[in-house]
Amino acid sequence: xxxxxxxxxxxxxxxxxxxxxxxxxxxxxxxxxxxxxxxxxxxxxxxxxxxxxxxxxxxxxxxxxxxxxxxxxxxxxxxxxxxxxxxxxx
Numbered sequence: 001x002x003x004x005x006x007x008x009x010x011x012x013x014x015x016x017x018x019x020x021x022x023x024x025x026x027x028x029x030x031x032x033x034x035x036x037x038x039x040x041x042x043x044x045x046x047x048x049x050x051x052x053x054x055x056x057x058x059x060x061x062x063x064x065x066x067x068x069x070x071x072x073x074x075x076x077x078x079x080x081x082x083x084x085x086x087x088x089x090x
Contacts, residue, residue, distance in 0.1 A: 005053050012049035016042045 023038035 005055065009049050009053035012045050012052065016045040016049070019045075 019038045019042035023035040023042070027038060028035040
């Protein structure tokens with residue numbers, strides 16, 4: 001999943017750079033409004049690319065990863081209901 005998101009991110013950012021370069025090196029010679037329009041589209045791509053790259057998929061279980069601190073992991077496991085100790089019944 002991460003590799004696919006990374007590829008999509010780099011493809012989107014490459015498209016953004018290509019739009020800027022083409023707009024001001026080629027398209028502006030024929031139409032300045034078209035070049036400006038291409039730049040406006042290119043300005044919208046980076047925030048969308050960041051959202052795509054940072055999106056978590058349904059198979060990403062990042063909240064279950066242990067933090068490395070045993071005390072903290074025990075505490076979170078207790079809150080999540082895992083490794084629960086049997087309650088004392090009166």
